Amino acid sequence: MSTYQPVAGDFEPLTTQQQVEVISRPSLSYWQDAWLRLQQNTRAIISLGIIVMLAIFTLIGPLAWTADPALQDLNQVSQAPSWPKTALLVAPYKSWAGITLANYESPDSYPTTVPAVTGFKVLDNPTTQRVRLIWDPVPGADGYNVYRNNREPLDFNDLGLPLGSTYGDQISYEDRLSLEAREYYYSVVPTDGLDEYEIYTQAIVTPTLALTPDEALERGLISDIDLPGQGQEIVIEFHPFGTDYLGRDMLARLMQGARVSLFIGIVAPFLYVLAGIAYGGIAGYFGGRLDAILMRFSDFVVALPFLLFMILFKIAFGIGPGESGILPMLIALVLLGWPATARLVRGQVLQIREEGYIEAARLLGARDHYLILRHIIPNTMGVILVTLTFSVPSAIFTEAFLSFIGMGVAPPTPSWGSMCNEGVKTMLSHPHELIFPALFISITVLAFNLLGDGLTEALDSKMRSRE
């Protein structure tokens, strides 16, 4: 066992330590600290990125994508989203006599069954101008019914109504009925001139999109009627997000709709939060009877059935002919939206008013307006910012909701809500008309909600002390 042997140096007095306490990390203001903590929240930062992207989409998008959102292209109605499409230049339509059998005589009596049609095929190149079908004659049959289906028919009964009928010696059919560049299932059924034999032959045909030089010139796709020869392919109008039921470009409409929806969704909360700050600030700061009266009034406004009054106010502030109805909606939102913020700010102010530093400032001779501007409002900013962020989704929802029931923005001005309203009608056949605006609403609302969550956490001073 060894014992410690003291040396002389152990008994010398210690020198004064130069730095007793070192502030090793840089001092951060409240907002710097909040920003740092927000940055650690991946979801909030992604949301912030989405919001910035939405802003770019709304503000800069129309400069990059210059298609006219109001231009109706009835040649391209309800087109699904696609890559740039080309069309074949073809000669103007010439009538076709079809193919008939030489020396044909109608049979005197009809057999009970006949074999199925053979040799059912497309003649020439099928285009959206016309599809020409021919087939071999069936002995015993005295006519044929031609069917066209968009999907493969399950059985004979699934064929539906015939597209057309031929009689006697005619063994061809020309389809010119609003053809699209998509897959069709053609079927041919032999008949005895009246009744069908329950047997069909099927051919799958995909017509190519075709335009005559005249049509192309009219649509501004070519500059000279003779320049690209027939049989050439030309690029037609490009609609990356497809078109709506009037052939308007969806991407351009989504951008314009974003302007309306985001304008209402951001400006309205901003205005009513401002109104709420003023109202709640006054009530909370002055307190007493004024507070009681002001708060009672805000209770009444809260009790108003929100959507009924949105509709009523929107009508009451009137839209003249040719106006979009954005302003009345904004006024209505502000008139009904402020009490929540007012209540919140009042509570905050009541709390802050009793804090020691306010007393101190007052003892030092601070006036009311100095106290309000320097101490009270900055200290409520965190809560206000969070309210503002959460108000945006609800304002966007309200706009969308009203536009959806047809009480919102007046057509032709698009908003995401009114686009949804139009899209719902063609939901089954052209789902993209509903999906895109609904997706934009959802993403925006989601981004603001997640950002709000992140801000709540980042600005909460209780969380700060917990670390």
Added chain:
Amino acid sequence: MLAYTIKRLIAGVITVWFIATATFFAMHQVPGDPLMNDKAVTPEIRANLEKKYGLDKSKTEQYFIFLGNMLQGDFGISFTQQNRRVNDIIRDHFPVSATLGLLAIFFATTGGVLWGALTAIYRNQLPDVIIMFFVILGISVPSFVFAALGQLMLVNINSFFGQSIIPVAGWGTIWHMLMPSMVLGLGTMALLTRLMRSSMLEVVNEDYIKTARAKGLSPTRIFFRHQLRNAILPVITVLGPQIAAITTGGFVVELVFAIPGLGRYFVQAVQQLDYTVIMGTTVFYGAFLVLMVIMVDILYGFIDPRVRLS
């Protein structure tokens, strides 16, 4: 307790009066009047009509006549639906809206409490992640999209079975009510799930839970008796405003599912400026909502004895 209820009811009556007044003056602010929808009439006929409906009197006079009638529970006769009393319209169509709304609230609260409790128990595990994903979806997708998708789902179910199992639209049987009320309650359910989750997470760390566990109580008993009962309180506080949001938010669902509720009449009445119907529906809705909020507040006092109603 009784004094509190009476006080709240008096405040409620004043609120309803405020709603009626605000509606009356907002409505008369709209340019035009209900008679302008009729065919062009001669000034004499118009004067007679105005006299019949009392529109020739001044606004204030009309306002007091309306208040008087309202106190007697009479909202007058509709302008656009001839010979139909507003009271009858409300009596015929409000029960539909109310059934839809209350059913939606039922779905939303049971679902919200259940899912919320589940996510808190399985915090950061797979069930939590999955449920919270749907919650985020429920919060950010507008109700009309859910309504459209719900209807689409019914169409697919029916076509799968080859017959109409669940009606796609309309009203009448419990089967008609199922999908619309679920769709209507979805947003609120998502909201309540989030709320329930956070309040449940707070409760889990409380001392009395540790005590209960130390005493050797079974996990089910702790869950139902101690956690759920305490965590459910914040959910009840937001229930009042949520009932309001759901019952007025029913329009869209009523529209999509072709349900003969009151919402449709309100929208129609506003478009046609049918004064009496607008007043009747708004005041009635307002009164209903005020009553609901009061009831939830009183209920809260019963459930949580710590809260002194005063």
